[in-house]
Amino acid sequence: MAQRVPVSDGGSKKTSRVRVAVRLRPYMAKPDEKDEGPCVRGIDSQNLEIINWRNATETVKYHFDVFHGEKTTQQEVFLSSVKPILPHVLNGQNASVFAYGPTGAGKTHTMLGSSEQPGVIPRAVCEVFKLVQSKDEEDGWAYSIGMSYLEIYNEKVLDLLSPNSQDLPIREDKEKNILIPGLTHTTILSFADFDKHFIPATLNRTTASTKLNQRSSRSHAILLVKVVRTQRAHPQRQQIGKLYLVDLAGSEDNRRTGNQGIRLKESGAINLSLFTLSKVVDSLNSGTSGRVPYRDSKLTRLLQDSLGGSAHSVMITNIAPEYKYYFDTFSALNFAAKSKLIVNKPFTREIVTIPNVQVKRTRDDHEAGSSGSE
Ligand code: ADP
Numbered sequence: 001m002a003q004r005v006p007v008s009d010g011g012s013k014k015t016s017r018v019r020v021a022v023r024l025r026p027y028m029a030k031p032d033e034k035d036e037g038p039c040v041r042g043i044d045s046q047n048l049e050i051i052n053w054r055n056a057t058e059t060v061k062y063h064f065d066v067f068h069g070e071k072t073t074q075q076e077v078f079l080s081s082v083k084p085i086l087p088h089v090l091n092g093q094n095a096s097v098f099a100y101g102p103t104g105a106g107k108t109h110t111m112l113g114s115s116e117q118p119g120v121i122p123r124a125v126c127e128v129f130k131l132v133q134s135k136d137e138e139d140g141w142a143y144s145i146g147m148s149y150l151e152i153y154n155e156k157v158l159d160l161l162s163p164n165s166q167d168l169p170i171r172e173d174k175e176k177n178i179l180i181p182g183l184t185h186t187t188i189l190s191f192a193d194f195d196k197h198f199i200p201a202t203l204n205r206t207t208a209s210t211k212l213n214q215r216s217s218r219s220h221a222i223l224l225v226k227v228v229r230t231q232r233a234h235p236q237r238q239q240i241g242k243l244y245l246v247d248l249a250g251s252e253d254n255r256r257t258g259n260q261g262i263r264l265k266e267s268g269a270i271n272l273s274l275f276t277l278s279k280v281v282d283s284l285n286s287g288t289s290g291r292v293p294y295r296d297s298k299l300t301r302l303l304q305d306s307l308g309g310s311a312h313s314v315m316i317t318n319i320a321p322e323y324k325y326y327f328d329t330f331s332a333l334n335f336a337a338k339s340k341l342i343v344n345k346p347f348t349r350e351i352v353t354i355p356n357v358q359v360k361r362t363r364d365d366h367e368a369g370s371s372g373s374e
């Protein structure tokens with residue numbers, strides 16, 4: 001019987017910081033609203049400023065890895081913030097991209113986009129196929145690509161590839177991989193194949209309207225693209241790289257959106273996950289050995305290997321320039337400024353299949369959740 005032996009990459013001690021990008025969407029004046037102009041503006045490709053509400057003659061300045069101004073195209077966002085991390089997924093490492101920010105600020109535009117202006121998700125999936133196709137036989141590995149697609153709604157984990165799915169459990173295996181038993185995982189052979197599964201599933205997403213936005217997304221949508229590569233020769237080493245593409249629910253303060261009843265209950269649950277996300281960020285940044293509260297919400301449990309863990313991560317914080325978003329923009333920028341300090345330690349997880357040999361070899365050179373500062 002073949003034995004699967006987990007090994008790591010021999011101790012890559014390289015660390016990779018979570019890259020934090022901020023994207024400002026164009027100003028959208030409504031005819032029935034008085035035109036106050038923008039309250040936030042870009043300074044250069046890394047800096048921006050927002051009016052100081054305590055003193056409107058002053059601004060508060062922020063510095064990020066990248067600032068994408070309102071004229072930035074979908075292609076530019078993809079090329080600078082996302083494309084560089086994708087090759088790691090073919091080498092058994094994890095990568096994640098997530099969009100954070102208030103409803104109406106451009107998260108879905110950034111991640112999904114439209115057919116005329118495709119966003120990060122279609123571009124990233126296309127690129128992963130391209131990268132795999134560019135590997136020739138001499139590479140010595142066989143690749144297979146699969147996808148899962150889920151949402152976290154009211155702290156329930158729902159399978160978007162299986163309509164009417166029940167709340168699914170999140171588990172961790174011995175190697176600290178996060179898994180969801182029962183979640184549909186579909187092998188995809190081409191980008192067209194991906195679309196065939198992804199488009200109807202996206203329509204499945206639970207959306208409801210709030211006062212702030214007609215089609216506010218009230219759930220966290222998480223697309224997982226898994227690349228499994230298996231060495232053609234024996235021993236058949238196998239590496240699994242996971243790419244998470246996450247469109248988070250709105251980060252707005254729901255006391256101002258007029259949510260009531262069932263909407264308020266939803267808001268509470270959404271806030272629990274985002275509140276916990278911010279606590280996780282605080283805890284990782286403090287650099288102390290204290291417990292990181294990943295388990296306190298479904299979102300952070302799932303993102304455990306994407307934030308402070310082993311992943312190459314990019315956070316795109318979407319903000320809007322209008323005054324009505326002012327306080328939500330301010331809190332989103334402060335959240336983003338904290339996340340900048342998290343350090344991920346990329347490493348490769350690998351399984352070796354050795355026929356008829358009883359070998360147990362586990363090298364644990366990686367501490368999940370380890371962190372440091374810039
Ligand atoms: P969110 O998902 O954060 O609620 P959306 O992505 O739905 O926000 O964006 C709100 C509106 O603004 C949509 O009509 C979207 O098309 C538009 N929008 C967002 N970002 C941009 C952008 N960079 N350029 C042009 N339009 C944008």
Ligand code: MG
Binds near residue numbers: 107109216
């Ligand atoms: Mg949205």
